[in-house]
Amino acid sequence: MHETDNESLKPAAAYLVGVCEYGMEDDPDALLDELGELVATIGIPTGGREIVRIREAHPRFLVGSGKAEQIRDRALALGCEIIVFDVSLAPAQQRNWEELCGMSVIDRQEVILDIFASRARTKEAVLQVELARAEYMLPRLRGAWGHLNRQRGGGGVTQRGEGEAQSELDARMTRERIAKLKLELEAVKRHRQVQRKRRERVPLPTAAIVGYTNAGKSSLLNVLTGASVHAEDALFATLDPTTRQLLLPGGGKLLLTDTVGFVRRLPHRLVEAFKATLEEAVVADFLIHVLDCSSPDMERHRETTLEVLRELGAEDKTIITVFNKADLLEGHGLIERSDGAIYASTRTGQGMYVLREKLAELAEAALSASELLIPHNRYDVISALHSAGCVKTSEVRDEGVMLSCNLPQRLRHLEMQFRA
Numbered sequence: 001m002h003e004t005d006n007e008s009l010k011p012a013a014a015y016l017v018g019v020c021e022y023g024m025e026d027d028p029d030a031l032l033d034e035l036g037e038l039v040a041t042i043g044i045p046t047g048g049r050e051i052v053r054i055r056e057a058h059p060r061f062l063v064g065s066g067k068a069e070q071i072r073d074r075a076l077a078l079g080c081e082i083i084v085f086d087v088s089l090a091p092a093q094q095r096n097w098e099e100l101c102g103m104s105v106i107d108r109q110e111v112i113l114d115i116f117a118s119r120a121r122t123k124e125a126v127l128q129v130e131l132a133r134a135e136y137m138l139p140r141l142r143g144a145w146g147h148l149n150r151q152r153g154g155g156g157v158t159q160r161g162e163g164e165a166q167s168e169l170d171a172r173m174t175r176e177r178i179a180k181l182k183l184e185l186e187a188v189k190r191h192r193q194v195q196r197k198r199r200e201r202v203p204l205p206t207a208a209i210v211g212y213t214n215a216g217k218s219s220l221l222n223v224l225t226g227a228s229v230h231a232e233d234a235l236f237a238t239l240d241p242t243t244r245q246l247l248l249p250g251g252g253k254l255l256l257t258d259t260v261g262f263v264r265r266l267p268h269r270l271v272e273a274f275k276a277t278l279e280e281a282v283v284a285d286f287l288i289h290v291l292d293c294s295s296p297d298m299e300r301h302r303e304t305t306l307e308v309l310r311e312l313g314a315e316d317k318t319i320i321t322v323f324n325k326a327d328l329l330e331g332h333g334l335i336e337r338s339d340g341a342i343y344a345s346t347r348t349g350q351g352m353y354v355l356r357e358k359l360a361e362l363a364e365a366a367l368s369a370s371e372l373l374i375p376h377n378r379y380d381v382i383s384a385l386h387s388a389g390c391v392k393t394s395e396v397r398d399e400g401v402m403l404s405c406n407l408p409q410r411l412r413h414l415e416m417q418f419r420a
Contacts, residue, residue, distance in 0.1 A: 013047030014039050015075035018086045019062060020053045028086075030297050031264065035086045038111045038263075042118070047080040061100070062093050072101045084111060086265070091140040109136060109267040116270065124188045131181040132270050138174050141167050192279075204245070205366040206255045207359065208281040210309065211290035212301035213261030216324040218242075219346040220290055221258040224356070243280070248360040257284065262305045271311060278312055285366040286318040288359075293323035293343065320358055326350055367406030372418040375400045381414070 016039070018032040028051045036046045050071070052063050061068040062085070075083050082104045083097065089107040097105035113136060116129045209217045225244035243257040257280040271278075281287060289305060291298050309315045320342065327345040342358065344351030367390065374382050382401055385391050393404040407414060 012044060012081035013079060014044045014082045014084045015047055015071070015078060015080035016049035016084050016086065017071060018049070018051040020051055021057070022053075022055045026264065026300065027297075030300065031086050034264065034297075035084065035108060035111070038108070038115065039084055042111060042114050044082065044084075048074060048078040050074065060093070060096055062087070062089060068097070068100060075101065075103070082106065084108070088265075088267075094140065108265055112263065112267060112270065124185070124192070127181055127185050127188060131178065131185065132267065134174055134178050134181065136267070138171060138178070141171050141174065204253050204255045205286075205363040206257065206280075206284045207286050207288055207362075208257045208259055208284035209288045209290060210259050210281050211261060211305055212292065213263050215261065215290045215292045215301070216346050217261060217290050218258050220288070220322065220324065220344075221256060223346045223349070223352060225256060246359070248363055249356055250360055252360055252363050254359055254363045256288075262301075262308050264300065264304045266304075266308070271308060278308075281309065281317075282312050282314045284314075284317065286320065286362050287314070288320045288322055290322050290324050292325050294325045294328035318362060320355070320362070322351070322355060364406065368415070370405050370407050370415050370419070372403045372405055372414060373397075373400045374403060374418055378418075381418070 016032055016035055018028045018035070020028040032049055032051060036049070039046060052067055052071070054063055058064055063071070071083065080103075083101060083106075085105070085107045087107065088109055089097070089105070094105055094107070113129065113133050116125075117133065120126045120129045209220055211217050221242065221244060225246050243255055246254045246256045248254055259278055259281055287309075289302070291302055295301060306315065309317075320340070323341060323343045324346060326343040327348045327350060340358070342351050342355050344355060372385075378400075382394075382403070385403060385405055386394075390405045390407060391403050392406065395402040
């Protein structure tokens with residue numbers, strides 16, 4: 001193979017640009033490191049990077065014109081073929097940059113959308129990502145319509161009015177596609193609600209695993225439940241929620257759900273698009289917040305997760321904090337904590353016994369002790385309570401079966417119906 005052939009196979013290198021506005025609290029270097037990981041996840045190596053500090057955003061390029069030309073020249077000198085900003089660019093700013101540089105210029109939002117598009121597996125996740133991408137692309141169609149992978153149908157091209165610009169046609173088609181995607185997502189959401197109601201017929205407490213991407217959430221689900229959810233050392237390795245049943249110490253049961261990971265500066269449209277997925281965190285009886293305690297940015301990751309939970313209205317849930325990857329800190333000492341946090345390792349099994357005991361304790365607390373008298377003709381209720389392990393004692397009487405039960409919140413309506 002000729003040397004030129006090898007060169008043509010090399011992926012385009014990216015020049016990363018972090019923009020630090022006056023008063024910004026986040027560490028710009030840490031954010032740029034994370035952007036490098038995100039870009040690497042879509043197969044693009046980093047060819048160079050810099051941080052630009054500004055007092056206020058400029059409307060044309062976000063930074064000043066002189067600084068924009070410097071960034072272009074440095075990127076070209078390093079042989080980079082794409083510039084990636086760690087902040088969101090307005091559609092007009094993105095077009096201005098591409099005209100100035102003669103190369104692709106994208107922002108953090110587009111990188112994350114590309115990752116999500118490549119990782120989505122279930123119908124719901126695919127629809128959510130497609131909706132987010134369509135909403136992102138809609139204001140960017142003017143002057144860049146050729147980059148959008150359009151889906152035409154029904155002879156729409158031949159029927160357009162005389163003089164209608166291609167970008168206007170694409171914008172109309174994209175708006176129609178967005179409306180259709182929203183309808184499809186509503187149908188999927190209704191299906192999920194039906195599935196959840198089926199689970200609720202079996203009165204088990206529920207917990208959702210939440211945390212920053214790549215903290216080890218899927219690995220924790222696998223270790224606790226024996227599941228085989230895809231888990232790897234990569235950002236957003238899994239996007240689709242998975243629920244498994246966990247047998248607790250003492251014989252109780254718990255439904256445990258893995259959720260999509262969070263990331264700083266997660267595009268708000270993705271938070272909105274993934275609310276159906278993240279609903280598991282909202283409806284769960286309590287949450288397991290997994291943190292990578294080997295990461296220097298652990299505290300920032302914690303704040304990001306808690307901020308998203310606040311957006312979802314789940315900040316008041318009882319939370320177990322699990323410091324995962326504790327085996328990587330051996331020899332460095334672990335900080336003793338008084339808030340009930342658990343140091344653990346999904347690789348070595350450290351802390352798993354303590355975590356299971358804590359889960360059993362919270363699962364028990366999520367249940368309400370009740371005395372129920374179930375008529376003999378309602379053995380469906382009796383059977384469901386027994387299969388869920390909620391029955392402590394039972395006694396057959398003439399008027400029905402007396403059950404001493406632990407009821408979860410979602411089934412406490414049975415107290416009104418069958419209270420002894």
